[in-house]
Amino acid sequence: MPRQPDQKEKNQLSYTQQHLANERTYLAWIRTAISIVGVGFLATSLHFTMGATRNQFVDVFTIALGIFACVFGLTIIFLATQNYNKKRQQLLNETFIPSNMSITLISSMLIIMIVMVIIYFFMIM
Numbered sequence: 001m002p003r004q005p006d007q008k009e010k011n012q013l014s015y016t017q018q019h020l021a022n023e024r025t026y027l028a029w030i031r032t033a034i035s036i037v038g039v040g041f042l043a044t045s046l047h048f049t050m051g052a053t054r055n056q057f058v059d060v061f062t063i064a065l066g067i068f069a070c071v072f073g074l075t076i077i078f079l080a081t082q083n084y085n086k087k088r089q090q091l092l093n094e095t096f097i098p099s100n101m102s103i104t105l106i107s108s109m110l111i112i113m114i115v116m117v118i119i120y121f122f123m124i125m
Contacts, residue, residue: 015091022087029080033073036113040069043117047124058123065116072109079106 044066047059079102090096 037073
């Protein structure tokens with residue numbers, strides 16, 4: 001005879017959509033991190049492969065852009081994992097607290113990266 005789920009398990013079954021949405025959000029952040037690292041790698045490799053302007057300052061700046069993109073991607077993965085676990089625990093406890101700090105940090109880092117790309121384009125012209 002199958003066992004009957006207790007009240008806590010019944011409550012969690014009612015939150016199935018929220019758990020699945022949390023997982024989809026996590027995977028979207030992981031895809032975003034991979035894309036950002038890819039953009040940094042692409043910018044760096046294209047710079048050195050095409051060999052447009054060979055200026056030591058531009059070369060160092062391009063390497064810094066690539067490293068920043070990798071650090072940014074790692075930061076997103078760390079924050080996404082932390083946020084996923086936090087939201088999972090909140091769903092289990094039937095509470096919700098929106099996250100502001102991680103969104104602000106990621107937005108700030110994205111602004112810095114975009115500014116770096118714009119500066120790079122002006123430096124190679």
